[in-house]
Amino acid sequence: MEVRDALAQLDRIHDQLTKGEVYRGFRVPAVAVIGAVGLFAAAAQRWVLPAGVPAAFAGYWSAVAMLGGCVGFSAAVRSYLFREDDFERRRTRRVMGQFLPCLLAGALVTVALARTDGFVPLLPGLWAVLFGLGFIAVRPHMPRAITLLGTGYVFAGAMLLAWQPPEPPGWCVGGVFGIGHLLTALALHSTKEYRDE
Template identity: 60%
Template sequence: MRAQDAIDRLGLIHDQLARAEVYPGFRPPAVALVGALGLLAAAAQPLAPVGFVAYWLGVAGVGGVIGFAAAARSYAHEEDDLERRRTRRVMAQFLPCLLAGGAVTVGVARADAVQLLPGLWALLFGLGVVAARPHLPAAVWFVGAGYVAVGAALMATADAEPSGWAVGGVFGVGHLATAVALRGRREECHE
């Protein structure tokens, strides 16, 4: 066996190991903080539907910064090359749902069907969670499936004026449930 073949095989072995391990970059405190932010934002949302999309995009932006900052800190200061490869893989699996959510938001807002957005956002986010599931604790699959089911139910029962609880409540509870699943997995790994 040539040296280059051995190096190539080591790369394949690293890729296989990265797929088999649970990704530690989603930090339970950061995920829980995003969940709390969602619940607080739902409680604080103005009753008037004017600005609904802008309000929730702002909340999502703040939540995204919190989550990204925690993962970026881990990536920059705590992860080795193998863990960084896994981080890139998990992010690549999750990114399409975020991009689709942005595209759907623009299209639905332009079509004046904003009442469908809470369900669509939950559905797309749930698909992203399920897509990243191979690198997350098994319990996270149930959270992803919950987002998908709730998203479908919200779309089927959408009122003319969307409720902040349909966004903040769903994402708040979903993120808190994810934090519990992540925390449980961390405690298992440290025993």
């Protein structure tokens, strides 16, 4: 029983230590590439999507999000597998455990609302709010600027929900997420923990 208690106490100590250090699993170049892809997709939407087809809008931006997710998570997975020690891997699992529920909620909201054309204009705002909440959820493990960026996503999402154009332009998604990711890359790059790599 004493060994089990000691191990549980060590786990609690590790949990406290992980909260005190900045998570370095996100790669600045990957985050910047995701931002550039978002801006490119926003500019391309007008030529790629047929007008007046809300389901195409939801599908297009879901595909862009999956591409960005693959870029971002592949960098984090590579770091997890080849660069991190056990302590850093624990922190990665904790950060992902806090961030992924917001992404999953975004996917579920997309599936639920994309079926009805009238609800599709809500998606850009909801996506931004949920992504911002994910940023806020991981703030104990990230540079301080992440809290501000998360709040910015939530605010942008609230503005999009209040505006809600019947056919959202590409900048509603690509602008918010493209600029947001570029600012995130800048925030990560400007912190000592990320510059030292």
